[in-house]
Amino acid sequence: MRRARPAGVPGPLQMFFQGFLKHPVMVGSIIPSSDRLIRKMLAPVDWANCKLFVEYGPGVGTFCRPILDRMAPDATLIAIDTNPDFIRYLDHTITDSRFVAVEGSAADVERIIAEHGHESADYILSGLPFSTLPDGVGPAIAAATHRALRKDGAFLVYQFSPKVRDFIAAHFTRIDHDMEWWNVPPAQLYWAHKD
Numbered sequence: 481m482r483r484a485r486p487a488g489v490p491g492p493l494q495m496f497f498q499g500f501l502k503h504p505v506m507v508g509s510i511i512p513s514s515d516r517l518i519r520k521m522l523a524p525v526d527w528a529n530c531k532l533f534v535e536y537g538p539g540v541g542t543f544c545r546p547i548l549d550r551m552a553p554d555a556t557l558i559a560i561d562t563n564p565d566f567i568r569y570l571d572h573t574i575t576d577s578r579f580v581a582v583e584g585s586a587a588d589v590e591r592i593i594a595e596h597g598h599e600s601a602d603y604i605l606s607g608l609p610f611s612t613l614p615d616g617v618g619p620a621i622a623a624a625t626h627r628a629l630r631k632d633g634a635f636l637v638y639q640f641s642p643k644v645r646d647f648i649a650a651h652f653t654r655i656d657h658d659m660e661w662w663n664v665p666p667a668q669l670y671w672a673h674k675d
């Protein structure tokens with residue numbers, strides 16, 4: 481369920497742009513993902529067999545809402561972001577008992593899902609700006625993601641630079657790729673399978 485925005489809470493575009501101005505390197509983009517990018521990225525997900533979906537870098541929740549629309553009533557979405565302003569914004573604007581917003585780093589995904597009672601995730605989605613993250617953080621996140629996924633789970637990644645593939649390929653051998661031009665800027669899409 482979405483809550484009507486309380487007075488004084490900015491709209492998502494304004495909130496996202498403010499976040500970019502405050503932390504340009506960590507946010508890595510001036511506007512949220514397009515609807516077409518969201519639809520294409522989520523299309524291969526087997527929702528009937530998804531009990532835990534994890535999202536890294538939800539920002540203002542551009543993906544959270546479409547994920548919740550598709551998710552089963554007994555599934556959980558854990559969204560992890562380092563930016564406390566975005567976490568507060570998500571808490572204010574999304575009220576769905578299946579949704580948990582966590583302030584923290586994707587590198588700690590294993591601890592975070594364990595703290596919420598889960599052994600592994602079915603799907604993990606990332607909109608993180610991998611190539612501009614501080615040294616060592618990208619590889620640590622890719623390794624932790626592989627460990628946190630169940631067998632046959634998948635890591636879904638969208639990114640403006642194809643360099644992100646190097647981070648994923650260190651742990652995943654089967655990686656599908658596509659592009660979405662209808663996005664600012666156009667994005668590389670990867671689906672990495674844990675076989």
Ligand SMILES: C[S@@+](CC[C@H](N)C(=O)[O-])C[C@H]1O[C@@H](n2cnc3c(N)ncnc32)[C@H](O)[C@@H]1O
Pocket residue numbers: 506507508509511512513536537538539540541542543560561562563566584585586587607608609613617
């Ligand atoms: C490009 S924005 C993604 C926005 C949103 N997912 C979308 O599709 O419009 C990147 C997000 O990653 C977050 N972020 C950066 N480093 C992170 C980390 N180590 N762990 C979790 N979130 C991080 C930023 O705060 C920002 O919200």
